[in-house]
Amino acid sequence: MGLQELERDGWILACPFCGKDIRYTLINNQQIPVPFFYAENGNDVLLRKQDELKVEEVFRDAQGATPNIDLLERLWLRILEDTPEAPCGGKYGLWANVKCPNCTREIPYNDGIRNISRRVNEPKIVLVDGAVLVRDSVESSWRVKVKIKTNT
């Protein structure tokens, strides 16, 4: 797959399980709530304009009120039903989170506390080195390359 590679500044986190370095960068999910999902078997992230538009529709229907969280959860799940296979293989998941590239163990989202309101309004997207940010088309998708700034 001819994906463009995008280099971004990032940080290093020691894996809580194996202690090896996890290189990652963050992107802001600027207009929350916007649906994004981590792959269940890897660190690829799905973030599509077409899903954002579905949320806008729900907000428009709510006419200025904040849509009910149950309604948003159902929308998130409905979007998940209609997603392509992740580049790393497998599906995306509502509660899937980043995994250590070394030991492959998943760091539980929000310490394992499944708070749907928090999840729907999550402003930060974590991109681990080598992960693919999947957009609406292959042309607009990219693989992240994390560059660590060193203070020497």
Ligand SMILES: [Zn+2]
């Ligand atoms: Zn690890």
